[in-house]
């Protein structure tokens with residue numbers, strides 16, 4: 001599908017969660033603690049986009065949906081965008097840029113440590129996501145971008161440690177990640193076997 005409208009459409013659809021959240025905030029629909037709601041929503045959308053990005057390759061492999069690969073970079077950048085908003089909400093509206101407190105929080109609350117680690121690891125992926133860096137880094141780009149599986153795993157752990165008792169939601173995300181990782185590993189094994197058979201005398 002070589003449609004020119006694909007990328008603009010995906011761009012707008014990915015922006016909808018933010019538009020809806022902004023509207024709910026503006027109209028006072030976020031309840032007694034709107035800051036928590038904004039932090040929760042942006043955090044969850046970041047995790048969702050991380051997982052949706054990982055779905056692009058299996059979708060192409062299973063159903064031949066090549067368009068999923070064309071929007072993969074945009075989806076990954078949206079994961080970064082929502083993570084940035086999530087972090088910014090925490091730094092500004094939760095901690096009022098009190099860097100001493102923020103530093104203590106990172107050191108003393110494991111769920112914050114893991115969230116911060118996820119964000120720090122996401123940075124190099126976002127910076128190197130352009131075509132120029134893909135060409136320049138070659139093999140090391142592929143190695144670096146394997147972090148795309150580590151980051152959502154940290155996101156799930158971050159969520160799990162936050163909710164403590166009611167782990168259903170992080171569990172669902174965790175299972176989705178395991179399935180995506182399983183699909184990636186089985187595809188890798190299939191390619192290896194095919195190469196070996198191709199090389200056989």
Ligand code: HEM
Pocket residue numbers: 035036037039040041043044046047083086087090094112115116117118119122151155158159162
């Ligand atoms: C890729 C990075 C990150 C992801 C995927 C992520 C994801 C999430 C998710 C899914 C939640 C729970 C949402 C819910 O309860 O429905 C959450 C909550 C939270 N996250 Fe993150 N997070 C990330 C990074 C960070 C960072 C860097 C910080 C701060 C240093 C942070 C601070 C928080 C806080 C304070 C909450 C609780 C919000 C509240 O209930 O008030 N997160 N995050």
